[in-house]
Amino acid sequence: MTVAVLAMSHSPLLEFTDPPPEVKESVEVAFDTARSFVSEYNPDLVVNFAPDHYNGFFYDIMPPFCIGFQADSVGDYGSQAGPLDVPADLARELAEFVLGKGVDLTISLRMEVDHGAVQPIELMFGDLAARPLIPVFVNSAAPPFCPVSRIRRLGEAVGQFFGNSDKRVLFIASGGLSHDPPIPQIATATAEQRALLLGGGRHLTGEARDARQRRIIDAARSFAAGTAEFQDLAPEWDETFLDIIERGELSTFDGWEPAWMTQIAGNSSHEVRTWIAAYSALAAHGEYEVTYRYYRPIREYIAGFAVTTAVSLG
Numbered sequence: 529m530t531v532a533v534l535a536m537s538h539s540p541l542l543e544f545t546d547p548p549p550e551v552k553e554s555v556e557v558a559f560d561t562a563r564s565f566v567s568e569y570n571p572d573l574v575v576n577f578a579p580d581h582y583n584g585f586f587y588d589i590m591p592p593f594c595i596g597f598q599a600d601s602v603g604d605y606g607s608q609a610g611p612l613d614v615p616a617d618l619a620r621e622l623a624e625f626v627l628g629k630g631v632d633l634t635i636s637l638r639m640e641v642d643h644g645a646v647q648p649i650e651l652m653f654g655d656l657a658a659r660p661l662i663p664v665f666v667n668s669a670a671p672p673f674c675p676v677s678r679i680r681r682l683g684e685a686v687g688q689f690f691g692n693s694d695k696r697v698l699f700i701a702s703g704g705l706s707h708d709p710p711i712p713q714i715a716t717a718t719a720e721q722r723a724l725l726l727g728g729g730r731h732l733t734g735e736a737r738d739a740r741q742r743r744i745i746d747a748a749r750s751f752a753a754g755t756a757e758f759q760d761l762a763p764e765w766d767e768t769f770l771d772i773i774e775r776g777e778l779s780t781f782d783g784w785e786p787a788w789m790t791q792i793a794g795n796s797s798h799e800v801r802t803w804i805a806a807y808s809a810l811a812a813h814g815e816y817e818v819t820y821r822y823y824r825p826i827r828e829y830i831a832g833f834a835v836t837t838a839v840s841l842g
Contacts, residue, residue, distance in 0.1 A: 532569050533810045533838040535701035535803045538647040539829035540605035544745045547828040558822035558835040559651055565837040566652045571698035574661040577802040578702040579668035584640030586727040592674040595623045596639030596663040607646045613657040622689050629685040648702045668798040677782040679801045683808025701806035703799025705766040705832035708759035710747045752827045761825045762793040766832035774818045778808055814842025
């Protein structure tokens, strides 16, 4: 049994906005370092903890987390579309084990994922089907949010499942850190936005998707220029989060109230739940070591942008 973690921010804006050259270069160095780590580790299986941005999960039914027995990428923001290589029987066994540990869980036999799940796979492997992958959706955009302690318990149970495995398992976390992009909120949505959040945004036409994506790209450019009015990044909060991760003090997050996270670091800061799940899965195997840490607040990507890798010392 061997386990490791790659946790990284994602941004649909990587190919659509232009940070200063030194910033872009630093991100590429971080990606190259992560790729080298993943290539050397050469996982047999990826467990992918990822959010969704109202492309696969909507308010008609919004679970706190969900394991997919089959999954397809919707291909937003130019990401690769098509099926993921999900080992359905193993995914089913994992779900049954997690449920047996007392963690309430939703399953999907027809999961749809977006760039939040796909971008790390493309960056690390070049192709969606390069490795067998079990997708684990973690709600990080749609209030109300479950307590962070439930996310930690989810990760622990997933990690325990692989305790006797002969596979090299890579837990990938995708999202965060602080950011508050202009995604509609159900509490303040217009009638048109509410219809989209309730499921009307499922299977958008090409024209509708392009218009939606253009709004985010334009907002990112305004944010970088200092003319946008949405919430700023929170570098101190980000660094505190990374320090806790690096020290392995994951139970600290149990006291992080969702409303406080939103207030300090933005509504989409809840994507760090994917990190907490992945690192909790790693910690289920004993102490771990963070072998690489990159962080930079990047307004062009509307994100406190981070990349970490870690290995089990157990």
